[in-house]
Amino acid sequence: MKLKSYETIREQAYSDRLPNGLPVFVVPKRGYNKSYAFFATDYGSVDRRFKYGGKWLDTPEGVAHFLEHKMFDTKDGNALTSLSANGASPNAFTSSDITAYHFESTEKFEENLEILLGFVSVPWFTPESVRKEQGIIAQEIRMTEDSPDHAVYYGLMRALFRHNPIRDSIAGTVESIAEITADTLYSCHKVFYNPSNMALCVAGDVDPERIVAIAAGVLPGEPGERPGRDYGPDETKAPASRETAAVMEVSQPIFLIGAQADGDRSGRGLLRLELTGSLALALLAGRSSPLYMRLYEAGLIDSDFSAAFESSSGVAYSVAGGSSRDPSAVLEEFKKAAAELGASGPDPELFARVKKALTGSLLRALNSFDRICYNCARGYFRGFDAFESSDILESITADDVSGFARANLSPDDMAISTITPKKEAAN
Amino acid sequence: MSDVTRQIVAPGVTLTCANTDKFKTGCMSVNLITGLDRKTAAMSALLPRALRRGGARHPDMRAVADALDELYGARIEPIVRKKGEMHCVGFFADFIDDDFLPRGENVLEKTASLLGELLLMPCTRGGLLLHDYVEGERVNLINDIRAGINDKRVYALDRLLENMCSDEAFGTNRLGGEAAARAVTAKALTRHYQRLISESRIEIFYCGAAEQERVASALTDALSSLPGRGGGETGSDVKLSPPSSGPRRFTEALDVQQGKLAVGFRLGECMKAPNYPALMVFNAVFGGSVTSKLFLNVRERLSLCYYAASSVEKHKGIMTVSSGVDFSKFDDALGEIYAQLDAVAAGDISDWELISAKRAVITSVKSAMDRPAGLEDLYFDHAVASIKFAPDELAALADSVTREEVASIASGVRADTEYFLTGESA
Numbered sequence: 001m002k003l004k005s006y007e008t009i010r011e012q013a014y015s016d017r018l019p020n021g022l023p024v025f026v027v028p029k030r031g032y033n034k035s036y037a038f039f040a041t042d043y044g045s046v047d048r049r050f051k052y053g054g055k056w057l058d059t060p061e062g063v064a065h066f067l068e069h070k071m072f073d074t075k076d077g078n079a080l081t082s083l084s085a086n087g088a089s090p091n092a093f094t095s096s097d098i099t100a101y102h103f104e105s106t107e108k109f110e111e112n113l114e115i116l117l118g119f120v121s122v123p124w125f126t127p128e129s130v131r132k133e134q135g136i137i138a139q140e141i142r143m144t145e146d147s148p149d150h151a152v153y154y155g156l157m158r159a160l161f162r163h164n165p166i167r168d169s170i171a172g173t174v175e176s177i178a179e180i181t182a183d184t185l186y187s188c189h190k191v192f193y194n195p196s197n198m199a200l201c202v203a204g205d206v207d208p209e210r211i212v213a214i215a216a217g218v219l220p221g222e223p224g225e226r227p228g229r230d231y232g233p234d235e236t237k238a239p240a241s242r243e244t245a246a247v248m249e250v251s252q253p254i255f256l257i258g259a260q261a262d263g264d265r266s267g268r269g270l271l272r273l274e275l276t277g278s279l280a281l282a283l284l285a286g287r288s289s290p291l292y293m294r295l296y297e298a299g300l301i302d303s304d305f306s307a308a309f310e311s312s313s314g315v316a317y318s319v320a321g322g323s324s325r326d327p328s329a330v331l332e333e334f335k336k337a338a339a340e341l342g343a344s345g346p347d348p349e350l351f352a353r354v355k356k357a358l359t360g361s362l363l364r365a366l367n368s369f370d371r372i373c374y375n376c377a378r379g380y381f382r383g384f385d386a387f388e389s390s391d392i393l394e395s396i397t398a399d400d401v402s403g404f405a406r407a408n409l410s411p412d413d414m415a416i417s418t419i420t421p422k423k424e425a426a427n
Numbered sequence: 428m429s430d431v432t433r434q435i436v437a438p439g440v441t442l443t444c445a446n447t448d449k450f451k452t453g454c455m456s457v458n459l460i461t462g463l464d465r466k467t468a469a470m471s472a473l474l475p476r477a478l479r480r481g482g483a484r485h486p487d488m489r490a491v492a493d494a495l496d497e498l499y500g501a502r503i504e505p506i507v508r509k510k511g512e513m514h515c516v517g518f519f520a521d522f523i524d525d526d527f528l529p530r531g532e533n534v535l536e537k538t539a540s541l542l543g544e545l546l547l548m549p550c551t552r553g554g555l556l557l558h559d560y561v562e563g564e565r566v567n568l569i570n571d572i573r574a575g576i577n578d579k580r581v582y583a584l585d586r587l588l589e590n591m592c593s594d595e596a597f598g599t600n601r602l603g604g605e606a607a608a609r610a611v612t613a614k615a616l617t618r619h620y621q622r623l624i625s626e627s628r629i630e631i632f633y634c635g636a637a638e639q640e641r642v643a644s645a646l647t648d649a650l651s652s653l654p655g656r657g658g659g660e661t662g663s664d665v666k667l668s669p670p671s672s673g674p675r676r677f678t679e680a681l682d683v684q685q686g687k688l689a690v691g692f693r694l695g696e697c698m699k700a701p702n703y704p705a706l707m708v709f710n711a712v713f714g715g716s717v718t719s720k721l722f723l724n725v726r727e728r729l730s731l732c733y734y735a736a737s738s739v740e741k742h743k744g745i746m747t748v749s750s751g752v753d754f755s756k757f758d759d760a761l762g763e764i765y766a767q768l769d770a771v772a773a774g775d776i777s778d779w780e781l782i783s784a785k786r787a788v789i790t791s792v793k794s795a796m797d798r799p800a801g802l803e804d805l806y807f808d809h810a811v812a813s814i815k816f817a818p819d820e821l822a823a824l825a826d827s828v829t830r831e832e833v834a835s836i837a838s839g840v841r842a843d844t845e846y847f848l849t850g851e852s853a
Contacts, residue, residue, distance in 0.1 A: 010527070031449040033793045078727075084718045085783035089790050106793040135730030142685035143733055143751045146579050249681045251573035288492035296488065302567045323574065353493060357500030360523045364500070367450050367799065422682055 001026075001208055006387045009366060013376070013387060014208040018216050021196030021223035025376050026208035029369070035204025036104045037113050038373035039120050042199075042226075042381040043192035044097035045170040046313040051228035052191045059188060060179040061165075062137070062172015065094040067185050069133050070125055071101065079119035088112040096166050097312045098378060099192075104369065109206065110214060117200075117218040123189045125182040138174045148250045148419045155244040155417030156256045156319065162240045163232030164315050194224025199380045201373035231314045235260065239415035247420050254419040256321035257334055261408035265314055268392070271384040275358075275393045277309030277318060280404045282354050283346045284337055285320045291337040300324050300333075318409060327418050335411035342405035351398045362389050431806070431817065432639050436631070436647060439656040443806050444642050445634040453535060453635025454521040454799040456506060457546060457650075459627040460811065462661050463514040463596045469603025470611055470619045471516045473561070473568050475505030477616060479518070480560040482544035494541055499523045501538045503545065509601040510811045511663030511742025515630075516623075518542050521799065524636050535637050536645045543649030547624070556620065561613040569609065572602050576681075580734075583687035583848045584749055590677045591691040591844035595666065597743050625654045628661060630810050634799045661811075665698045665744040669843035678847040686754040687848040690764060691747050695839035698744035702832065703814060704788075704824035709836040710739045711784035713771050714748055718783035720767040725750060731760050742812055746840060754849050761845065772837035776830050784833075788825045792818050 001016045014026040029035075045064050050057055071092070072080040083090040088105035101120050105112045144150045150169070157167045171177075191197075202211050237260055263273040285291050285307035295301040305322035324330050346354075365371045379386035430446045461471065481487045485494055495501050501522035508515040522538045550557045576582050585600060592598030602608075631650075633642045674690075697706065707715075714721035714737025725735035735750035752760045770776075795801035796818050805818055816824065 029449070031447070032797050034790075034797050081718045081723070081783065084716060084787055085779060087786040087790055089787065089794070090717075104790070104794055106790055132727075132730045136726060136733055139685065139731075139751055139753070140733035142753070143580075145684040148577050249579075249683060250577050251575075252570060254577075288489075288496050293489055293492075297563070299563060299566060302570060323570070353496035357496040360498075360500030363451050363523055363527055364521070367452055369797075 001212065008390050009363060009387065011366060011387060016212050018195065018212070018219070019223070020219060020221055022215060022219060023199050023380055024212050024215055025199070025201040025380070026206065026211050027201070027203040027372055027376070028206070028208070029204050032205055033106045034104045034369070035109045035202065035206050036102065036369035036373060037116055038100055038102040038201045038370070038377060039116055040098050040100035040199050040377040041192050042197050043099050044095055044313060045168070046096050046165040046231060047192070047229050048165050049230040050191060051230070052225060056230070059184060060172065061168050061176040062170070063180060063184060063188050064099050065171045066133065066137060066177055066180050067188055068092050068094045068099050069137060070129065070185055071120055071123065073124050073129055074119050074122070075124050079115055083112055083115055086112055086115070090116070094170055095312070096170060098381065100374070100377065102370070102373070109204070110210065113211070113214055114218055117215060121193065121219055123186055125185045127182055130180065130182050130185070134177055137171060137177055141169070141171050141174055144169065144171065148248050148254050151246055151248060152254050152256045152321065152417050152419050155246060155419070156258045156415060159241045159244045159415035159417055160239050160258050160260055160317060161235055161315065164235060164313070165231060166312060166315055191227050195219055196224040197226055199377040201376045203369040203372050235315065237262070237413050239413065242415050243418070245418045245420060247422055250419055250421050252323050252325055252421060253327050254321070254323045255327035255330065256319055256417045257331055258317050258319045258415055259409055259413045261309070261316040261318060263316060265311070265316070267383040268388070270311065270382055271379070271386070271389065272392055272396070273316065274309060274311055275389060276396050276400050276404050277316070277408070279355060279358055279393070279396055280341070280401045280409070281307040281309050281318055281320065282358060283350065283401060284341050284405065284409070285334065286354065288350065288354060288357070291333060295330060295333060300326060300330050327416060331414070331416050335414060338405055338409035339411055342402055342409065345398050345402035348398065351401070355393065355396070359390060359393060362393065434643070436643060437653065437655060440629040440631065440653065441810065442631045442633065442643060442646060443810060444639045445802050445806065446636070446639060447634065448526070448636040450635065450799050451524055451527055452521050452799055453524050453633065453637065454519070454803055455539065455542065456517060456519045456632045456803055456807070457542060458506070458515045458517040458630045458807065459623050460513055460515045460630060460661055461623065461627045463509060463512045463599050465596065465599045465604065466607065467619060468514060468599045469568065469608040470616055471514050471623065472507045472602045473564055473608065473611060473616060474620055474623065475507065475516050475518055476564040476568065477556055477560050478545050478549050479503070479505050480557070480564065481550045483548040483550065484544055485541065486550050491541070491545070498534050498537055499528060501534060503538070503542050507601055510808065511740065512596040513661050513663065513742070513811055515811070518546060519803070526636055535635070535641070536648070539645040539649040547650065547652045549620070555613045555617045558613045561611070561616050565608060565611050568602060569605055572600065572605050572608060575600070579683060579687050579848060580749060580751065583689040583846060584747055586677070586679065586848070587689040587691050587747060587844060587846040590675070590846060595664065597663070597745070626656055630807065632803050632807055634802045663742045667693060667695050667698060667744070669693050669841045674842040674845050676845045676847070678849060680849050680851050682851050683848065684850070685751045686757060686850065687749065687751055688757055688760055689747060689749045689846040690761070690842060691745060691844040692840050693843050694739070694744040694746055694836070695841055697836045697839050701741065703741060704821060705828045705832040705836060706739055706741055707788045708784050708825055708828040709771070709833045710737055710746070711787045712776055712780055712833055713737050713768060713837065715739070716784060716787035718780060718787065720770060720780070721748065721764065724767055725760055725763050729759070729763060731756050731763070735760070735764070757847055765842065768837060768840060772834055772840070774830055774834040776833060781830055781833070785826055785828065789822045792822045792825070
């Protein structure tokens with residue numbers, strides 16, 4: 001196994017690749033009760049049209065998420081309950097770009113790891129179990145339909161993008177999941193759940209060689225194919241629409257401002273873009289920014305307001321939002337401050353302080369095993385080493401930040417999504 | 428392994444110190460504890476927010492934000508918790524451990540000092556808390572109270588408890604009521620502040636790599652102007668039985684896609700001499716885990732919902748169950764929830780269910796010890812409930828809980844109130 005040490009953050013990572021193509025990462029953590037395993041596939045809700053064995057295939061919205069629910073079924077029962085009964089706390093999630101299965105346990109870690117690798121690699125679906133799950137997921141979809149955060153986010157995605165499937169909800173719709181059959185699930189499992197399209201990350205007080213041996217023992221020996229993906233035609237930078245709005249049962253307007261960003265979509269360049277974007281958004285609208293102070297003191301935002309940079313499946317974008325009695329006033333101020341950041345760059349003292357704070361928050365994230373393993377797997381899929389974040393952040397300059405603002409926070413490229421209270425709308 | 432000590436640093440002020448070097452951050456909380464009271468809850472909730480706006484040496488948000496950035500992004504946030512009928516307000520701070528920073532940064536001392544300043548040296552004019560800060564945060568608090576409606580799952584539980592405990596202190600929202608929040612003035616808040624700071628019981632918690640002497644000395648310096656106090660008694664009034672006429676039902680309609688069902692129970696007899704490990708196992712058997720009867724029946728077997736879960740409020744002796752279901756399925760879900768509780772009470776618990784529930788409890792206790800905020804919450808909970816055993820002991824006791832103990836708890840549990848959130852057109 002290869003061992004890499006990261007001096008500044010005092011972390012180490014062992015890595016290896018099995019003959020079947022699966023990368024294995026182990027981050028040793030001494031003195032903890034729990035160990036954590038994270039088994040992920042490079043398959044998210046946006047991977048609906050893909051090429052495998054030379055053929056292009058189209059699938060309904062929501063398959064990746066449906067598959068995540070159904071993978072826990074085994075021929076003999078349910079892996080969620082077996083893991084839980086064995087002292088592990090298991091869970092899984094589907095994001096727009098990956099699906100991951102994970103557990104933490106304070107005992108019988110190796111046994112639980114075998115269960116995890118086993119159920120994720122061996123599918124077991126029946127028409128009856130698929131039908132049953134349609135009922136459960138339909139309720140999950142209904143639940144998200146009542147969530148204003150969900151609605152404001154997808155409102156923004158639809159305003160920013162014309163084609164990319166990030167526009168559509170991860171779980172799909174009640175109608176789209178009705179099209180899913182056991183066959184759909186088997187074929188998508190075959191395409192995306194082969195070891196060459198997956199990654200295993202473990203954090204805890206464990207023996208790295210044992211982890212590799214267990215994975216080699218449980219998983220299929222043959223490498224697979226990395227499927228091709230199609231997210232539709234290239235997006236143009238200008239938003240599809242500048243505003244979207246919906247009415248819901250909320251107490252005051254909720255809003256999200258966003259703009260697309262250019263730049264690398266993989267490799268170290270993507271990590272650098274993500275860090276530059278995060279620093280730029282913190283300087284523009286973070287809790288120490290002049291804009292934040294101004295808006296807060298004017299009563300236009302409260303402490304829920306936040307700004308971030310995101311990237312996923314061929315797209316990257318800046319977002320900022322919260323709740324406000326007057327979202328358009330916030331948008332106007334946000335545009336002005338963004339133009340100002342692009343033209344004059346950040347205040348040098350503020351730049352130094354905010355960078356220090358961001359360094360601290362990268363370090364803080366290393367307390368969390370989930371965060372470590374997620375970053376590790378996602379970094380592998382996108383071609384970068386997430387542990388290099390602190391060093392890359394150190395090399396980002398004030399000019400990089402103003403360049404980012406000029407290129408990616410142009411007022412003309414911004415869109416806003418708003419959820420208005422039902423009571424207000426009626427007046 | 429963490430090494431935990433508890434010491435009285437001043438009359439009515441206790442410091443709990445969990446010493447461990449496994450994290451990259453340290454955390455600290457200072458909590459003022461009073462009885463939950465409908466009349467003052469909003470003021471108590473408002474207090475740390477207003478104080479957070481600035482202190483004598485860092486008089487505005489700009490100065491506080493700059494100081495925190497300079498401390499490598501340390502955070503000091505208002506914290507407002509409801510534990511049974513105790514209302515706990517103050518600040519929670521977390522910061523990068525000095526071991527990861529250049530020598531002599533002393534982030535622990537500097538963060539403690541800023542926290543002490545915000546708590547004890549507020550910006551005042553003419554002896555009153557600054558009007559602008561009180562007013563700004565009063566509006567924010569009212570907005571937050573109203574925003575309770577945004578998350579329908581939480582909203583349904585809040586409405587359930589408001590209705591169920593309408594004549595008990597527990598029925599008061601953590602943030603207080605809107606009308607009470609509206610009435611707050613700088614003068615009233617200043618008086619409330621002075622009372623809280625000089626009379627309430629204070630619990631301080633630290634978790635991190637620094638030795639106890641260093642922490643105690645940092646905090647003693649930071650909190651030196653804290654007046655002495657008696658350390659008044661607080662506790663929760665536990666009501667054992669529901670109305671004799673059977674559960675009350677409340678229904679409310681909103682423009683929503685999914686119905687929410689929330690049921691409140693009184694834990695009953697078992698609260699006379701609470702056996703906390705057994706309560707935790709009971710909750711995991713009934714509805715608090717993925718191997719629970721609610722998860723396996725209401726969700727997996729009947730596909731009625733995405734979630735159906737129970738939660739126990741051990742200080743007050745209440746259990747709640749919540750689920751999101753189709754409007755037409757309220758009665759099916761409710762019937763199944765009651766049937767599963769009856770099954771637990773009848774001792775219809777397989778070995779597998781009991782063992783799985785214990786494993787879930789043990790894992791959650793042990794893994795909480797692996798997060799700074801998890802440790803803080805665990806020890807804070809213990810401090811206010813006067814639970815004497817350490818997490819490891821709690822885990823061992825959970826492991827020895829019997830089927831009979833679980834069934835006996837369930838047999839004393841009584842439904843008190845049902846709450847339905849339904850659609851407008853349903």
